[in-house]
Amino acid sequence: MNKARNSSIDIFRLFFAIGVVMGHTFFLYDVNKTLAYFVSRVIPRMSVPFFFCITGYYFIKGLMNNKINTKKQLTRIIEIYAFWTLIYYTFSLLLAIKNHDSMKKFVLNKIRYFIFDGSYYHFWYFTALIYTIIIVSVVYKLFKMKGIAVLAYISMALYIFAFLGTKYCGLGYYIPPFKFIYNLKIYFSLRGIFCMGLPFFMTGYFLNRFSDKIEKMSNKKALILFIVFYGLYVEEAIFALNTSSYHDASEDLAVALFMIPALSFLFINLLKHPMPKYYKQSVSCRKISNFMYYIHPLLIQIILTGAEILSLTFFTESVVFIIVFIITMIVGYILSKFEGKLISLMV
Incomplete structure (x- = not known):
């Protein structure tokens, strides 16, 4: 395998970023609800886990080779998060003023979101990533790679814990301590960090840990195993839709049982x-995928707000997706050709 940065991984970033936009615009929901479930919910659910896995893979590789500057990487992530938070909060403030919302409540909520849940709904990725890197860095400083190994297995146990709390599984609700945690108001904030961000990130540990076996694995076997596990993931998605509500099935797939195996073999x-x-x-x-991921909810909100003000009815879910996709692809491509501090925060 090429030891330099992997081009195919970065190309797939863009496919998954497009998947995120599909999910957040509910692409094809106006055409067929069931079709939309698979196109805009099932397939894109692997997008953010893939982003975590990329960061985890390279971060853990850096720890193993003693070639990672944790402080520099963490600072970089926080800078990007703060930059885009400023943009989103400016827009949110304008809407709050327009709607005559309480400024005290607005400020308190935004501070809480920034620290725990993400300053905007898709930025839970940043808060989970920041806390995950801090946890991994502290464990590494105290216990080196032995500690990282233990943390990796603990993260998988936490993932299973979250899976047991899904509506279509629900076995965790029969265990009183588990049920207590699932019913906490802060459970989904905790789940995003400890049961999603951390396990997806630590998947990168296993990919590094078993790199020798991965290299020896034939391309045919790797492809077959991906097809098998992705097929099981799709079967799980069908089961979830048949045994729980549309909304619950869509949300619970974030911790699907076969998500990590399918993700791992895709990465392999x-x-x-x-x-x-x-x-x-x-x-x-x-660079385009980064820009697309960062800005697409803002574009969605601007389009929907404008359509509401102008009483336009033709902005269906699919139309909104197409508009956002075209804008982010074109602007993202143009920005990717420039350099500089500001540009680096945007892409």
Whole structure:
């Protein structure tokens, strides 16, 4: 496998960023509700776990090789988060003023969201990532790689704990301590950090830990195993839809039982096909995907708000997706051609 940065991973970033936009615009919901479930809920559910896995893979690799500057990486993530939070909070403030909302409540809520839940709904990724990197860094400083190994297995146990609390599984509700935690108001905040962010990030540990076995695995076997586990993930999604509400099934797939195995073998296939000749294109894909992920909810809100003010009825879910997709692709591509501090925060 190529030891340099993997181009195929960065190219797939863009596919998954598009998937996130599909999910947040409910693409095809106006066409067929069931079709939309698979296209805009099931497939995109692997997007953010994939982003965590990328960061975890390279971060853990850096720890193993003693080539990671934790403080620098954490500072970089916080800077991006703060930059985009300022943009989103400015827009939110304008809406709050328009709606005559309480400024005290607005400020208190925004501070809480910034620290625990993400300053905007898709930025839970940043809060979970920041806390995860802090946890991993502290464990590494105290216990080195032995501690990281233990943390990796603990993270998988936490993931199973969250899965047991899904509506379509529900076994955890028969265990009183588990049920107590599931019913906490802060459970979903905790789940995002400890049961999602941490396990997806630590998947990168296992990919590094078993890199020798991965290299020896045939490409055919890796592909077959991905197809098998992704098929099981889809079957799980069908089961979830048939045994719980549309909304619950969509949300609970975030901790689907077969998510991590499918994600792992997807990643393994990408590691086996690094596509170095597409490096330049992959850099553009990475930057466009970042911009698309950061800005798309703002564009969605602007479009929907504008449509409401102008009483426009043709902005269906699919139309909104197409508009956001085109804008983010074009602007993201243009920005990817520039350099500088501000640009680096945007892409």
